[in-house]
Amino acid sequence: MEFIRFHAMRTSVELAAERGAFPVIKGSIYDPEALTWQAPQPLVPFSRNYGRPPVDWTIVTDGIRKNGIRNAAQTTIAPTGTIGTVAGCEGYGCEPVFALAYVRHVNDGGKDLKLTYASPLFEQKLAESGLDEAARTSVINRVMAEGSCQTITEIPEAVRYYFVTAQDISSEEHVRMQAALQAFVDNSISKTINFPNNAKEDDVANAYMHAWKLGCKGITVYLAGSREKEVLETNSTAAAKQEEPAQAPRPEARQTTPVWLKETEEPKPIFFQQTKKPRPRCLMGFTYGVDTPVGKTFVTVNENGDAQPFEVFINTAKAGTDVAADSEAIARLISYILRLSSPVEPSQRLQEIWRQVSDLGGGRPMGFGPNRVRSLPDGVAQVLAEYIEERSERLNMGKPPRVDQITEGDTPTPVGQAVDWVKEAEPSAMRIGDFCPECGHASLLNVEGCRKCYSCGYSEC
Numbered sequence: 001m002e003f004i005r006f007h008a009m010r011t012s013v014e015l016a017a018e019r020g021a022f023p024v025i026k027g028s029i030y031d032p033e034a035l036t037w038q039a040p041q042p043l044v045p046f047s048r049n050y051g052r053p054p055v056d057w058t059i060v061t062d063g064i065r066k067n068g069i070r071n072a073a074q075t076t077i078a079p080t081g082t083i084g085t086v087a088g089c090e091g092y093g094c095e096p097v098f099a100l101a102y103v104r105h106v107n108d109g110g111k112d113l114k115l116t117y118a119s120p121l122f123e124q125k126l127a128e129s130g131l132d133e134a135a136r137t138s139v140i141n142r143v144m145a146e147g148s149c150q151t152i153t154e155i156p157e158a159v160r161y162y163f164v165t166a167q168d169i170s171s172e173e174h175v176r177m178q179a180a181l182q183a184f185v186d187n188s189i190s191k192t193i194n195f196p197n198n199a200k201e202d203d204v205a206n207a208y209m210h211a212w213k214l215g216c217k218g219i220t221v222y223l224a225g226s227r228e229k230e231v232l233e234t235n236s237t238a239a240a241k242q243e244e245p246a247q248a249p250r251p252e253a254r255q256t257t258p259v260w261l262k263e264t265e266e267p268k269p270i271f272f273q274q275t276k277k278p279r280p281r282c283l284m285g286f287t288y289g290v291d292t293p294v295g296k297t298f299v300t301v302n303e304n305g306d307a308q309p310f311e312v313f314i315n316t317a318k319a320g321t322d323v324a325a326d327s328e329a330i331a332r333l334i335s336y337i338l339r340l341s342s343p344v345e346p347s348q349r350l351q352e353i354w355r356q357v358s359d360l361g362g363g364r365p366m367g368f369g370p371n372r373v374r375s376l377p378d379g380v381a382q383v384l385a386e387y388i389e390e391r392s393e394r395l396n397m398g399k400p401p402r403v404d405q406i407t408e409g410d411t412p413t414p415v416g417q418a419v420d421w422v423k424e425a426e427p428s429a430m431r432i433g434d435f436c437p438e439c440g441h442a443s444l445l446n447v448e449g450c451r452k453c454y455s456c457g458y459s460e461c
Helices: 002-019 057-067 081-087 120-128 133-146 157-162 171-182 201-213 235-243 322-339 346-357 376-394
Strands: 101-108 111-118 192-195 220-223 284-292 295-303 309-315 444-447 450-453
Touching: 002 057, 101 133, 111 120, 111 133, 120 133, 120 157, 171 192, 171 201, 192 201, 201 220, 284 376, 295 376, 309 322, 309 346, 309 376, 322 346, 322 376, 346 376
Parallel strands: 192 220
Antiparallel strands: 101 111, 284 295, 295 309, 444 450
C-alpha cells in the first residue's frame, strides 16, 4: 500500500507541474509555502518487503514544495466484494474472504435467487493434499455448512493456516489489518468486522475504540444473522433462522366465522356491475408541479366527456424507488375510484378524495403557513384542490367555495373568492432520496455502491 500511495502522490505532483495544483491548496496541509504534510509511516516497522522496489518520499516532498500537488486526496479502498467475486478473485479489498462456501441472495425480479459459491482454490488444494474423493466430499459438505475449515482436523494444517475467513480472526485482528493499510490511505477504507451472533455491546465498543486509537477513519461492524434477509450467509446461519419458532398470529389476524353465519349456511353470491369504465385512446389533461418533502412532484389529471376527471398520474422520483412506487400506488387508487361505475359523478368523488388525503402529516414538512406541504399526499391534495377550482371556473359555474370550507354532504355553491392553492414551496435543505426503512425519511441514497440514509445514518451494507 505504501508503494501504491507513493506513486499516486508522485504522479499527482507531476500533474501539478503540468496543470497546476488543486484550487484550494493554500492553507491546506499541502500548501507549498507552509507544508505540514509528512510522509506516511507504517503502523509497525516492516519485517519484509517481499521484493518491493524502494520508495524515496523526499521526491514527493520536494515536488510539493516546488509545484504543489494536483489532487487533495489520492487513495481509498472501496467496497469490492461483488466485483471481486464476478472477477474470480478470492479476496475483497482489504477483507479476508467472508467464507470458503456461502449462499449469495440475488433479487431476481422480486424473487429470491440463491447462488451457491465455493472457493475454487480451496477445492484445488484439497485435491493436492492427498485426500481421497470421499474425504474431500465430506470436507466440502462441512465447509458448506460452517463456511470455515479451521475445525476440520482431516485437512492438513498447512491448508488451514492459509485459508482463513473473516469469522476465524478476532475483532482486534480485523482492526489492525485496516489500520496497517490506513497508514497509507488518505481517504476512508471499506472494511467490515464480522462478529458472531453472540457478540456483546462491549465487543463492538472495544472494536470502535481500538480503530479510533490506531487512526482508522471509519469501520463497519456486522453481527452474523442479525438481519432477516442477508446478502451473504452460510448454510448454518440460514438453518438457524429456519429453526426459530414461528410467532403466533395476532388475535386480530385470526380467521373466525361470524356469529351470524351458521355452519350449514353458505354465503350468498353478490353480483356487481361493470367494475370500471374503459379508457379511451386519447384524453386531454392538466399537469401541475408541486414541491413536496420527497422532491419535486408532477400531478397530471386527465378528463373525459363532460370535462369529468377520469384518471390521475403522479411522477415523483426515479423508477424503482419506494417513493416512485408509493406515488404510482396513490395515482392508481385515485384513478380506479374515478373510473368506477357509480351514480356519483367523478368530480364529486375527487372532492371526497381530497378530504381523505389533505393535511396528512409526515416526518419532514416543507414551507410555512398556506405554502406548507406536510407530505406527498398533502401535496397531491393541494394540486387536486387547485384543479377542482380551475375546473369550476372553466365550466362557468362561478366562483367555487374554498375546498377547506366544504364539509361532508355539502353541495358546492359559488361563494367567496378563489385562492391560489399551490405556490412555490421553499426548497428542502435535506437530500432527497428513497424512503429509509429505519426512520422513514426520504433520504436514502446510493453512496459508493451502498444505500445510506442521510437523516439517521442507516446503511444497508
